[in-house]
Amino acid sequence: MALITYILIAIPVCLLAIILWLYFNYWKYKRKNHFILLILLFYPVLSYAQYMDKTQCKISFSSHANQAGKLEYTQDGIIYRFTPESNAWKITIKNNTNKNARINWEKGSFIINGKASGISLYPFTSDDPPTDVIKEKSEITRTVTASNLIKGKKVNKIYSKRNLKRNGRTSVNIALPIGIGNKPQFFHIFNFIVTAN
Structure with missing residues (x-):
């Protein structure tokens, strides 16, 4: 059961790391709206964690x-x-x-x-x-x-x-x-x- 706990913790942490990497890698994403788009992509993870x-x-x-x-x-x-x-x-x-x-x-x-x-x-x-x-x-x-x-x-x-x-x-x-x-x-x-x- 400890492995399942680690996996459930690792998934949101990895998603957050990817989102932060995409956000700070702004030379690939030069549009002004990309931060709002990234928050909307991450919102389902936050909204269902209860x-x-x-x-x-x-x-x-x-x-x-x-x-x-x-x-x-x-x-x-x-x-x-x-x-x-x-x-x-x-x-x-x-x-x-x-x-x-x-x-x-x-x-x-x-x-x-x-x-x-x-x-x-x-x-x-x-x-x-x-x-x-x-x-x-x-x-x-x-x-x-x-x-x-x-x-x-x-x-x-x-x-x-x-x-x-x-x-x-x-x-x-x-x-x-x-x-x-x-x-x-x-x-x-x-x-x-x-x-x-």
Whole structure:
């Protein structure tokens, strides 16, 4: 999986190098409009390097490299995949190591625009979130939301397109405590920016 990550990083870097080389090699391209043309050629690479949900809101990592059409990050042999929706996020954790991994949902955090909250499983149950064991070479999927958004039987939205158009963006941070094998649990923090299309 590390090779795929390097390839996905290398493609935009190579495209940027080619575009910069073409731009500064002005003796071949003496027209005045060539810079605008080069930006338009490079724009599709920039515009698709984020995830788009069902309501056409853009979600992207703010601290990790973004891949076209998906929110996925690999660290220490664990693949984290996020599928955001306005009221709950599906998180898939795939363990590619040869040791069991543990995730303690009860100690996890869901932070929306700086307001910290615990993590609750969705649809909401009154039980505490479990500690999941992800066996080697297997994966689990959980749908979660911020516990402070649960009001009785109703769950408020993490973000809405109307608020995004007014305020511009929503910051979402998810902290997941993961332990691999006999190692103590370590918090993996994922920072996201949500904007309207």
